Amino acid sequence: MSQLQRPRRNRKNDVIRSLVRESAVTPQDLIAPLFVREGMNERTNIVSMPGHARLSIDQLVLEAKELFSLGVKCVALFPAIEDGKKTSDARETWNHDNLNLRAIKEIKNALPDMHILGDIALDPYSSDGHDGLVDPKTGEIINDATLEALARQALASANAGVDILGPSDMMDGRIGYLRRALDGEGFHNISLMSYTAKYASAFYGPFREALDSAPKKGDKKTYQMDPANGREALREATLDEAEGADILMVKPGLPYLDIVYRLRQHSTLPIAVYNVSGEYAMVKAAAEKGWIDGERVMMESLVSFKRAGADIILTYFAKEAARLLQK
Numbered sequence: 001m002s003q004l005q006r007p008r009r010n011r012k013n014d015v016i017r018s019l020v021r022e023s024a025v026t027p028q029d030l031i032a033p034l035f036v037r038e039g040m041n042e043r044t045n046i047v048s049m050p051g052h053a054r055l056s057i058d059q060l061v062l063e064a065k066e067l068f069s070l071g072v073k074c075v076a077l078f079p080a081i082e083d084g085k086k087t088s089d090a091r092e093t094w095n096h097d098n099l100n101l102r103a104i105k106e107i108k109n110a111l112p113d114m115h116i117l118g119d120i121a122l123d124p125y126s127s128d129g130h131d132g133l134v135d136p137k138t139g140e141i142i143n144d145a146t147l148e149a150l151a152r153q154a155l156a157s158a159n160a161g162v163d164i165l166g167p168s169d170m171m172d173g174r175i176g177y178l179r180r181a182l183d184g185e186g187f188h189n190i191s192l193m194s195y196t197a198k199y200a201s202a203f204y205g206p207f208r209e210a211l212d213s214a215p216k217k218g219d220k221k222t223y224q225m226d227p228a229n230g231r232e233a234l235r236e237a238t239l240d241e242a243e244g245a246d247i248l249m250v251k252p253g254l255p256y257l258d259i260v261y262r263l264r265q266h267s268t269l270p271i272a273v274y275n276v277s278g279e280y281a282m283v284k285a286a287a288e289k290g291w292i293d294g295e296r297v298m299m300e301s302l303v304s305f306k307r308a309g310a311d312i313i314l315t316y317f318a319k320e321a322a323r324l325l326q327k
């Protein structure tokens, strides 16, 4: 039968499929989030994130070396701060000898070309488990006083050697505030990857278990975005651009691909997406049960981020995916 249009011709074999393929994932697109703990030679498995552990700094350096050799050249660090060091003013955040800053220095020492994304938010250090300072009377998350604390965190991380800072706190005005604080100290080369559209999501559950950082009271809905909103992400993006962000991020990933796509249309800046802990846990759990093919679901998820328009993917699959891509 004659049919002018037969889209299947472009799918008829592997060679033609590769020729017409529109998007691809490479290890260089990936950022690997890693969890850090105190101690030596320690790897504490994170139950809800199979394959991930809280690593003591020596083990963290080994992990970073392996990632680098696989082509993953940026890691995001998340420190598990000991309970005794968490306070309501989160002052451990800028203690120059804290776990996070020691980890940054040791990785940079061992691997000068590995890029480090330092998270900016108070929650790992806060006895309240919030990203900002909490008003003890009203329970309000105080925006402007938090900015000052975040700037201290940013400068401490800059001094330790981070390459990129990722403000994940969702306070208003933080990108401009941090840019000015960094420039004021001569750190004009440190990039800001803004968590532009960070949603108040249940997909962060395993991460909060890993850091024991869940809010003690209330939730994060007065600063993280409402999952029902899309247009609001464009407002945040416009502000972040004007305040000097270098890269815009969407978080979580898979349930928010429409936001990735809309930011891609809206902005000329690079777009990053965070494939978060709960997304990872779901794939791992279903694969463990034999209900899905975990490797294929992983690669399909990652390429969907590229198709939606993301340039950069933060993912707990980074090592596994990079290994697979090397084959």
Ligand code: PBG
Pocket (backbone or CB within 6 Å): 119, 120, 121, 123, 131, 168, 169, 203, 204, 205, 206, 207, 208, 220, 275, 276, 277, 278
């Ligand atoms: C904290 C922060 C969170 C994540 C990254 N930075 C948790 C939160 O906002 O409660 C979540 C990452 C993940 O779930 O993988 N500022």
